[in-house]
Amino acid sequence: MTLSNNEYDFAWKPTNPNRWERNIDEVEQFYTSLAKAHEGTSRTFFAMTGFISFSLPIEKDVTRQITEERMREALQKAWIRLRYEHPTIGSRVEYNQEDQKCKKVYETFSETFPQTNWLDTTFRVISNGMSGRDWCNSDPPVPALPTIFLIMSPSGIDRVSADLVLRAHHDVIDGIGTLTLFNNLFSHAAQAYEQQSSYALPKFGDEWVRLSPPLRVAASIPPKLEEKQAERMRDILAFNVALKENVEVASIPFRKDQVGPGKHQRVEKTLSKDVTTRLLDACRRAGLSVTHAYHTATALSVRDAQEQGQSERKVRYINYSLINERPHCEDPYGTPAHPASVYHSVSGRCLFVDLTVPALSSTKDMISGDETARVEFMEASRVIRDYYMNIRDDPEHIKFVPSYWAMSTLPYPSDGKTPTIPARNETPSVSISSMGVIDRIIRQSHGKFDLEEPWVTGEELGTGLGLFLGTWKGRLTLSAAYNDAWHDKGDVLEFLDRCNQKTLQALDIGSS
Secondary structure, eight states: OOOOTTTTOOOOEEEETTEEEEEOOHHHHHHHHHHHHTGGGTSOTTOEEEEEEEEEEOOTTOOHHHHHHHHHHHHHHHHHHHHHHSGGGGEEEEEETTTTEEEEEEEOOOSSSOHHHHHHHHEEEEOSSOOHHHHHTSOOOOOSSOEEEEEEOOOOSSEEEEEEEEEEOTTTOOHHHHHHHHHHHHHHHHHHHHHGGGOOOOOOSSGGGGOOOOHHHHTTOOSSOOHHHHHHHHHHHHHHHHHTTTSOBOOOOOOOSOSSOOOEEEEEEEOOHHHHHHHHHHHHHHTOOHHHHHHHHHHHHHHHTSOOOSSOEEEEEEEOOEEEOGGGSOTTTTSTTOOSSOOEEEOSSOEEEEEEEOOTTOOOOSSSOSHHHHHHHHHHHHHHHHHHHHHHTOTTHHHHHHHHHHTTOOOOOTTOOOOOOOOOOSSOOEEEEEEEEGGGTSOSEETTEEEEEEEEEEOOOSSSEEEEEEEETTEEEEEEEEETTTOOHHHHHHHHHHHHHHHHHHTTOOOO
């Protein structure tokens, strides 16, 4: 699928004095269409949740109440500043019935939509005694516009603590963008907290010039594939179809007593700083990245979840990789100046690893750290490493990204009405997304604000698991997003433990 010349016009254009619109590209359409397809669940597939904890000191001769008020006002001023510097956080995607296409819409402040209304709507304070983590797992709302939730936490004698959560549609912002937005937010909050009443708020009216374009524009992707590229695309599609023929595809078990999704959930496992350091060193010696190692462990753990029979058999793990495309974007789009954007891709050619499920009578232990298991891990890791490296080294990869998104996009209903909810996936897999070293995106402190445990996830309404990998303050965290209609917390935590165990044992690292 390629866009027509008319659809390829992605310039922001005024449709009235206070409203700007542009066409959306394939990656934005993918998330818009997926959310629309599952609209009947009253939830939003892959809605973004960004989380970060923070604290700041209660200074001498200043009360806790005043400190909390100063903190809240500083964050609100920072949020207003972000709306000015990154106005796309004030945008949403709407379906235009007349044109029968989805448009990204931005509305400037006006008499009917004053700044105070936007702030009251998109900056909310939660004080119900629930922790931010528990609140994120409680089926929180996904407002029409990206929204900050400030969740107050029990605080110590000399500090004020809170959690900050961003909830947004995935067609407006992605994971790396969310983490970048947090860093920008606290940078401004630190200034506003220090300067208090002297902190100057921006005057709106010209902010629209900084509205973010879609990936196609940011990365200068041509409007259509060349003939040789189109032929390669057809080969990729044929390859992906053939991968599933005459083979058993490894699938993660799930409860089948529920037809529709329940609440999105997130759980995590964090390694110690010492173990993380030794893991990173071992990966370097083995010629692997941490992502290569953990994607290998994910594939093997899915294999371990298969039911064993009287004889051993081959199964095939099939998945994909998620890729941050900001390095391919031209300045300033690949910089922190444009965090409210969807600048990532999925691989086109499927990743696959063929693995063996032992017979019930076999003496092989699929979890043990024996030499056979290590050899199997390293063989699979080389397959996965080569897969990632081939994408990284492919100079034409970015040109195919829109086509990759288009081939997985569900049709958007032409009447704009809520469609029938798609059937659940009966053969779900487990994906993994790496956030990398998060300290390189978010500073650990900004002025008086000390930051802790930033993470991001997409709302999971499907039957599979989505794993996330990231390092913060020298400690690696493996987390999982899942839906409680189909998976139990204990089973998901066990899966994370197995991934950690396989990785550490294969690289000869103790878990203490």
